[in-house]
Amino acid sequence: MQNQGKKLLVVDDEPDILEFLQLILEEEGYEVSTTTKGQYLEQLHNGGLPDLILLDVFLSGKDGRDIVRYLKNQQETKHIPVIMFSAHPSAEATARAAGADDFLPKPFDIRDLLARVAKYC
Amino acid sequence: MSIDPPDDQEFIQQATDDLSALSSSSTVSATVGHLQPDTQTEEAQRLFTAIIASSEDAIVSKTLDGVITSWNSAAVKLFGYSIQEAIGQHITFIIPAHLRAEEDMIIAQLSMDIIIDHYETVRVHKNGRLINVSLSISPLKDRQGRIVGAVKIARDITQQKALERKLQEQVALLQLALDAFIVQDDQNNIIFWSQGASTLYGWSEQEAIGKVVPVLLHTRFPLPLREIYAILKQERFWQGELEQTTRDGRCIVVESRWQLVEYEKSKQSKFLEINRDITERKRAEAQQRFLAEVSKVLSSTLDYQETLANIAQLVVPQLADWFSVDLVNADGDFELAEIKHQDQELVKLVRAYREKLPLDPTEPHGAPYVVRTGQSELYPQVTDEMLTASVKTEERLALAQQIGIRSVMNVPLIARGQITGVMTFVFTKPNKQYDQRDLALAEEVGRRAGVALDNARLYREAQEARDQLTIIFQGVADGIIVYNNSGRIIYANEAAARMTGLVSVDSLLAMPVGSALTNHEVIDEHRQPFPHSRLTHQRILAGEKEAEAIIGYTHKANQQHERWSLVKSRPVYDERGDVLYIISILHDITERLLAEHRKDEFIGMASHELKTPITSLKGFTYVLQRRLSKQNDAQSLHYLSRMDSQLDKLTKLVSDLLDISRMQTGHLGLQREPSYLDELVSEIVENMQATTTTHRLLLEGKSEARVLGDKDRLGQVFINVLANAIKYSPQADRVVVELARDEKYAVVRVRDFGIGIDLVHQHKIFERFYQVTDPQEKTYPGLGIGLYICKQIIERHDGRIEVHSRKGEGSTFSITLPLLLEDIA
Numbered sequence: 001m002q003n004q005g006k007k008l009l010v011v012d013d014e015p016d017i018l019e020f021l022q023l024i025l026e027e028e029g030y031e032v033s034t035t036t037k038g039q040y041l042e043q044l045h046n047g048g049l050p051d052l053i054l055l056d057v058f059l060s061g062k063d064g065r066d067i068v069r070y071l072k073n074q075q076e077t078k079h080i081p082v083i084m085f086s087a088h089p090s091a092e093a094t095a096r097a098a099g100a101d102d103f104l105p106k107p108f109d110i111r112d113l114l115a116r117v118a119k120y121c
Numbered sequence: 122m123s124i125d126p127p128d129d130q131e132f133i134q135q136a137t138d139d140l141s142a143l144s145s146s147s148t149v150s151a152t153v154g155h156l157q158p159d160t161q162t163e164e165a166q167r168l169f170t171a172i173i174a175s176s177e178d179a180i181v182s183k184t185l186d187g188v189i190t191s192w193n194s195a196a197v198k199l200f201g202y203s204i205q206e207a208i209g210q211h212i213t214f215i216i217p218a219h220l221r222a223e224e225d226m227i228i229a230q231l232s233m234d235i236i237i238d239h240y241e242t243v244r245v246h247k248n249g250r251l252i253n254v255s256l257s258i259s260p261l262k263d264r265q266g267r268i269v270g271a272v273k274i275a276r277d278i279t280q281q282k283a284l285e286r287k288l289q290e291q292v293a294l295l296q297l298a299l300d301a302f303i304v305q306d307d308q309n310n311i312i313f314w315s316q317g318a319s320t321l322y323g324w325s326e327q328e329a330i331g332k333v334v335p336v337l338l339h340t341r342f343p344l345p346l347r348e349i350y351a352i353l354k355q356e357r358f359w360q361g362e363l364e365q366t367t368r369d370g371r372c373i374v375v376e377s378r379w380q381l382v383e384y385e386k387s388k389q390s391k392f393l394e395i396n397r398d399i400t401e402r403k404r405a406e407a408q409q410r411f412l413a414e415v416s417k418v419l420s421s422t423l424d425y426q427e428t429l430a431n432i433a434q435l436v437v438p439q440l441a442d443w444f445s446v447d448l449v450n451a452d453g454d455f456e457l458a459e460i461k462h463q464d465q466e467l468v469k470l471v472r473a474y475r476e477k478l479p480l481d482p483t484e485p486h487g488a489p490y491v492v493r494t495g496q497s498e499l500y501p502q503v504t505d506e507m508l509t510a511s512v513k514t515e516e517r518l519a520l521a522q523q524i525g526i527r528s529v530m531n532v533p534l535i536a537r538g539q540i541t542g543v544m545t546f547v548f549t550k551p552n553k554q555y556d557q558r559d560l561a562l563a564e565e566v567g568r569r570a571g572v573a574l575d576n577a578r579l580y581r582e583a584q585e586a587r588d589q590l591t592i593i594f595q596g597v598a599d600g601i602i603v604y605n606n607s608g609r610i611i612y613a614n615e616a617a618a619r620m621t622g623l624v625s626v627d628s629l630l631a632m633p634v635g636s637a638l639t640n641h642e643v644i645d646e647h648r649q650p651f652p653h654s655r656l657t658h659q660r661i662l663a664g665e666k667e668a669e670a671i672i673g674y675t676h677k678a679n680q681q682h683e684r685w686s687l688v689k690s691r692p693v694y695d696e697r698g699d700v701l702y703i704i705s706i707l708h709d710i711t712e713r714l715l716a717e718h719r720k721d722e723f724i725g726m727a728s729h730e731l732k733t734p735i736t737s738l739k740g741f742t743y744v745l746q747r748r749l750s751k752q753n754d755a756q757s758l759h760y761l762s763r764m765d766s767q768l769d770k771l772t773k774l775v776s777d778l779l780d781i782s783r784m785q786t787g788h789l790g791l792q793r794e795p796s797y798l799d800e801l802v803s804e805i806v807e808n809m810q811a812t813t814t815t816h817r818l819l820l821e822g823k824s825e826a827r828v829l830g831d832k833d834r835l836g837q838v839f840i841n842v843l844a845n846a847i848k849y850s851p852q853a854d855r856v857v858v859e860l861a862r863d864e865k866y867a868v869v870r871v872r873d874f875g876i877g878i879d880l881v882h883q884h885k886i887f888e889r890f891y892q893v894t895d896p897q898e899k900t901y902p903g904l905g906i907g908l909y910i911c912k913q914i915i916e917r918h919d920g921r922i923e924v925h926s927r928k929g930e931g932s933t934f935s936i937t938l939p940l941l942l943e944d945i946a
Contacts (some may be wrong), residue, residue: 020740027747034407058729087732088725089779090790106735107772110743 038062057086065098201247323368433461536575600707657690826867850875
């Protein structure tokens with residue numbers, strides 16, 4: 001498959017969402033790792049950098065927008081595309097302002113989600 | 122009058138006297154006249170001859186028969202005949218024919234040894250001219266004492282006569298003058314008193330002559346008399362204003378000019394005095410001065426009591442000894458507003474009396490009469506009889522007598538044609554009386570004071586009204602700011618100052634024109650700086666009839682003190698229709714906005730919380746769909762797609778509820794960008810067609826228009842309208858979507874062929890939660906929010922949404938949007 005070997009990192013504090021996204025995206029051939037801990041992203045190092053990050057805006061105890069701001073400020077991670085998503089109606093503008101490359105409102109239209117992921121990989 | 126003529130006169134007088142003395146000496150006459158010097162010494166004769174020769178008077182001797190025996194050189198000069206021609210002639214040759222008889226009378230008198238002294242008559246010159254002469258004639262006696270002849274001394278008095286005539290003319294002229302001409306001798310006794318003096322002072326010449334001027338006229342000098350005399354001694358002239366009393370007791374003011382005349386020879390002196398009556402002029406001046414002072418004090422204050430006191434202060438003692446002001450109130454009652462008199466105890470008594478017994482408005486005289494008729498009253502002389510007759514109560518009579526009323530004026534206070542009160546002027550001193558001119562002055566004071574008091578009253582009322590309004594406005598919870606037509610704040614209440622973040626009204630009033638009126642940052646709802654020109658009062662200045670805006674005043678350092686106001690501005694027009702004032706009402710919506718913000722956050726969180734499980738449901742549905750399609754389980758796939766579409770509906774409901782909430786608080790964000798309307802509509806139509814099997818969606822026409830809008834939101838509108846068209850036309854098989862444009866607008870029309878909408882519902886379907894309920898129709902379920910959301914979105918795009926429908930004949934929804942501004946031109 002064309003997506004073979006592309007590494008996706010999905011961050012959401014809802015395990016159900018992580019689970020179905022992993023199912024769907026792996027079926028599309030992506031190499032998917034998931035985490036509910038936003039802090040994990042701040043410990044990324046050269047060896048394990050993903051090709052794309054899917055990041056929820058409101059994480060438990062952590063604001064996704066702070067994470068994307070951090071990532072986009074780091075030399076090693078600034079090139080990694082970040083797609084943010086949220087069920088919160090007014091999150092899009094702030095997410096984009098924080099540095100997100102794209103935004104998807106929840107609930108996802110799965111086809112739309114897959115198209116966006118494909119676009120950035 | 123010149124100083125010289127009296128001197129001349131004096132000289133002539135003296136000279137005549139000398140000659141007279143000489144000629145009246147009989148010894149000398151006899152010796153001189155009798156040319157027989159046998160008993161005289163030679164020397165004496167030479168002396169007399171020399172005297173006679175050098176005399177300036179003509180000396181002629183004659184016999185009793187009238188034959189001339191001697192003729193000196195002065196006689197030659199006077200009559201024109203030489204000595205030779207004269208000696209031996211009869212004396213009558215120099216007497217005019219009509220006076221010949223005179224000579225007989227002279228001879229007769231001489232015979233009786235009578236000396237004729239200074240007899241003025243006329244003689245004839247050799248050339249026939251008549252000469253005025255003064256004759257002194259002495260008898261000439263021989264040694265036995267018999268009269269043998271006469272010596273005549275003649276003096277030419279032609280010039281003296283002319284001088285006398287001139288003097289007479291001048292005196293006549295003086296008598297014609299209205300000014301008083303007075304001559305006093307050095308004892309200050311009057312020696313001349315002109316007719317003008319008689320007229321002015323009332324004393325006749327006979328009465329005045331011999332009197333002393335300052336005593337007769339009770340003269341009051343501006344400086345001590347001895348100082349005036351000192352000036353006269355030095356300067357010979359003095360002038361000044363004197364107060365004098367006439368015979369009938371009137372006080373007059375004269376402008377007096379004094380001349381000191383001193384006769385060196387006689388060591389005598391005289392005072393010439395000319396007095397001109399300037400009483401009227403002085404009075405007119407004094408009245409003008411008084412009125413000027415009145416105007417000055419009246420314009421000095423707008424305080425009612427102060428105005429009254431100021432007037433009283435001026436009037437007493439200049440124009441009255443007692444002064445009072447009675448004001449008439451709205452009910453026609455009198456109120457004693459002011460009394461001025463030196464005796465405070467008496468003032469208290471009168472006040473107490475008036476407290477007890479106010480003026481009766483029906484009284485025939487006094488203040489009530491003046492108020493009733495508008496006529497002033499003048500009583501030049503008030504007698505006890507008059508008081509007794511006019512005053513009703515014993516107590517009042519006693520008070521009037523205690524005041525000592527001698528002369529009274531009552532004049533109205535007039536303002537704007539209304540009589541607002543009466544001023545009473547009273548003289549209590551016997552020598553002062555009011556006359557018509559005083560009355561005219563008092564009336565003028567009444568007019569001026571009336572206006573001033575009226576102004577003071579209006580000012581006080583305005584002040585009170587203003588104070589009341591201020592109290593009301595300060596008590597109002599809303600902020601009130603009044604601007605003038607140049608944008609300057611002329612009024613603001615405390616609430617306004619608080620809302621704009623200022624400490625006080627004063628600091629708000631001190632804000633320069635054109636500033637944002639606060640030292641805080643002025644922001645709009647989106648926390649952007651509020652453009653100055655869009656401030657509501659500026660919009661009114663720019664011509665709008667009403668302007669409204671939500672304005673935030675935020676402190677740069679401390680957002681805790683942020684205040685939000687709903688500001689409404691309206692103009693106040695003058696009679697020409699120009700903006701005079703702008704009134705802005707600031708309604709504090711800080712709390713409301715905070716509550717809305719909390720609500721917004723809650724709705725946002727609720728939406729988030731609701732959508733998160735839907736997200737999982739959708740996700741697992743997708744996973745299941747993938748599995749089932751691999752297993753070719755068509756039945757399960759069908760159920761699953763039903764579940765999925767229900768999940769979509771649930772999502773839409775959640776979104777709609779969120780939108781409603783945000784529209785209510787005005788927080789529906791729009792991402793505006795230029796978009797091609799045709800593309801947008803055809804994409805929606807395509808997508809809708811993909812999920813619609815019952816209807817064909819027909820796209821007709823083209824707008825080829827660009828609009829500035831939020832694609833998602835506009836799409837939401839078209840989806841809503843199309844979904845409705847399908848939903849409410851269950852019997853039809855098509856929906857027509859038509860695109861069109863004109864010069865300024867693009868329009869999208871969605872026409873269905875369904876059940877239509879009754880006219881009564883047509884306006885209401887765009888209202889929130891409005892549901893068409895028709896008992897005869899089958900019910901169409903829903904929340905009644907779809908068209909409300911559409912209307913809100915379209916209106917936020919400056920467009921409009923309308924419906925044309927008839928029941929049973931389908932509906933047409935027209936959505937009109939303005940063209941992109943740059944495409945219009």
